[in-house]
Amino acid sequence: MAMMASSFAASALPLKTIPGSYGPPVIGPLKDRLDYFWFQGPETFFRHRATNHKSTVFRTNIPPTFPFFRRVDPRVIAVVDCAAFRALFDLTLVEKKDVLVGDFMPSTSFTGDMRVVVYMDPSEQKHAAGKGFCLDLLKRSAGLWESEFLSSADVMLTVIERDLTASSSGSAGFLQPLQKCLFAFLCKSIARTDPAASPEVGECGFLMLDKWLSLQLLPTVSIGVLQPLEEIFLHSFAYPFALVKGDYQKLYSFMDKEAQEVIRIAGEGFGLTKEEAIHNILFVLGFNAFGGFSVFLPGLITTLGRDKTGLQDRLRAEVRGVLAGGRALGFETVREMELVRSTVQEVLRLNPPVYLQFGRARRDFVLNSHETAYQVMKGELLCGYQTLAMRDPMVFDDPEAFVADRFVGEKGRRLLDYLYWSNGPETGQPTTANKQCAAKDYVVATACMLVAEIVRRYDDFRCDDSALSITKLEKAKEGTEAQAASVEAGRPGSR
Ligand code: HEM
Known part of the structure; x- marks a missing residue:
């Protein structure tokens, strides 16, 4: 295993000036913005600059920039290695x-005009x-979370099976069933509300959240609209809340009416007003949970369904082995599935769903990378790009490769710190x-x-190589579980 050469405490590493520049006003930020969204894309944007500056810490502009509408300072110190990234978690250094x-x-x-x-x-x-x-809320709802997720996942997979059988093209899209499943399970487990209590929220709640999320994040992400139209119409100003006000109001009223129990907990246990409770619930449920899972799970599903290395068979053996004898799938049994867990963590490493993290220097401080230290001044904004930091060759062997059992065993578990x-x-x-x-x-x-549910349920599970759709679902044959248990001794996680 490659090892990190430095600690994060103040050290005697050679101090260097942070390379890179912001360019002339307006032109510099605009050029970087076009590179980021249009000519290079985020990954190449950070990779090129790190290579050109021969440094994993460098200065650059990052979008958005709204030259004519609103002042946003695009100047950041980019951080793309595992060691320096750690400063973003040290709240004595960054705000x-x-x-x-x-x-x-x-x-x-x-x-709701408040900071959540x-x-x-x-x-x-x-x-x-x-x-x-x-x-x-999460602690109280652990049991509910488990059962509601499994029952919503069952609905989702049943819908996909039905769509695939009825499909003339031989494939069934999974994004919409997945988002419906997520919305239902998150409402039930986080807010203790059943979206079915309101036909409109039950049917379209996930779309309302999609619109509300997109409008907030539009200036910061590329959505693949033909350029330069995307730059002119989608990245040059922030869209107003008015465009989704009606939907948000419906979600607010739904929570106000149906989420009484959690609103009471927020008030009695944490001193939050009803308004604070509802806006925070909607943000955590809609932005963090629904948004996070909507980005993460499609990549996980396609990693599984596009694999041609036999990973599915190894996962199947592990899952069916752990569940042999009729044991129920849940938080407790997945704890025993080391390869499943490592696969999930490897997907999170290669494609971190929230790939940018920011922190503003509270004071002047020395930022330690592996072999070099840099002086950061109070007020400067650090921007960690996780996608590259998580491929740091000083920490991860073969960092660009997907290695499903990377986090298995003693050596693998040590890597979890990174x-x-x-x-x-x-x-x-x-x-x-x-x-x-x-x-x-x-x-x-x-x-x-x-x-675990996918490999337990299907003997074969295939995704399209380019679209978010399922092309094959072969249901598990009777007795497969018992057979799988007998190969359990050879499963990777049991070594
Ligand atoms: C795949 C799903 C998720 C991902 C990738 C994700 C990722 C993250 C990240 C990166 C942050 C830190 C943001 C920052 O300050 O820079 C964060 C914060 C947070 N997340 Fe998640 N999250 C996910 C799901 C959830 C869920 C399901 C919940 C709650 C039910 C949740 C609740 C929170 C909260 C409350 C914070 C703020 C923490 C704080 O202010 O101290 N997240 N999440």
Whole structure:
């Protein structure tokens, strides 16, 4: 295993000036913006600059820039290695106030004219209340989370099976059934509400969230519209909340009426007003949970369904072995599925769903990379690009390759300290004092349950090589479970 050469404490590493420049006003940011969205795309954008500067820490502009409409400062210090990235988790060094997606912050009108917990720094008193409320909800709803996810996943897979049988093209799209499944299960487990209580929310709630999310994030992501139309019409200004106000209002009223139990917990346990509770629930449910899973799970499903290395067979043997004898799938049994877990973590490593993290220097400090240190000045904005940091050759062997059992065994588990998808090491714990994803362990366990359910249910599962659709679902034959149990002794995780 490649090892990291430095610690993160102040060290005697050679101090270098951070390379790179921001270019002339307007022109520099515009050129970088066009590279980021149009000519290069985010990955090549960061890769080229790291190569050109021969440094994993460098200065660059990052979109959005709205030259004529609103002041957003695009200047950042980019960080693309595992060691320097760690500074973004050290809240004595960086402040996390209003920097969720960079210097640009979507209008608070999207969240009831208030700043919700994800935009707060832990030094703000309301952060502890909001995050404590979220952690408490997750703890209380662990059992519900498990059962609701499995029953929604069952509905989703039944719908896909039906669509595939009826399809004349031999494939069935899975994004819509997946998002419907996510919306139903998250409403039931986080907000204790059944979306079916409102026909409109039940049928279209997930689309309402999609629109609300897209409008907030549009200036920061590329959606593949023909250029230069995307730059002119989608990336040059922030779209107003008015365009989704009606939908958001419906979701708000739905929670107001149906989520009484959790609103009461927010008030009695954490001192949040009804409005604070509902806007925070909607944000956590819609932006963090629904948005996060909608980005992460399609990649996980296609990794499984496009694999041609025999991974599915190995996962099948492990899952059916653990579940042999009629054991139920759930948080407890997925804990025993080491290869399933490592596969999920490897997908999170190669394609971190939230690939940018920001933090503003609280004071002047020395940023330690593996072999070099850099001086950062108070107020400068650090921008960590996880996709490259998670492919750091100083930490991960064969870093560009998908290695399903990378995190298996003693050696693999040590690497978890360098897996950062949750805005903190995989070995860390989310608390009210840090900014690590509140649902870190739930996300991994849920993804493990999905993988396990798929390979338990199907003897073969195939996805289209380019589209988000399923092309083959071969149901497990009677007795397969028992046979699988007999090959269990040879499964990778049991070594
Ligand atoms: C695949 C799904 C998810 C991903 C990839 C994800 C990722 C993240 C990341 C990267 C952050 C840190 C953002 C930053 O400050 O830079 C975060 C924060 C957070 N996440 Fe998640 N998340 C996911 C699902 C969830 C779920 C299901 C919940 C709750 C039910 C949740 C609740 C939160 C909360 C409350 C925070 C803010 C933490 C704080 O302010 O201290 N997330 N998440």
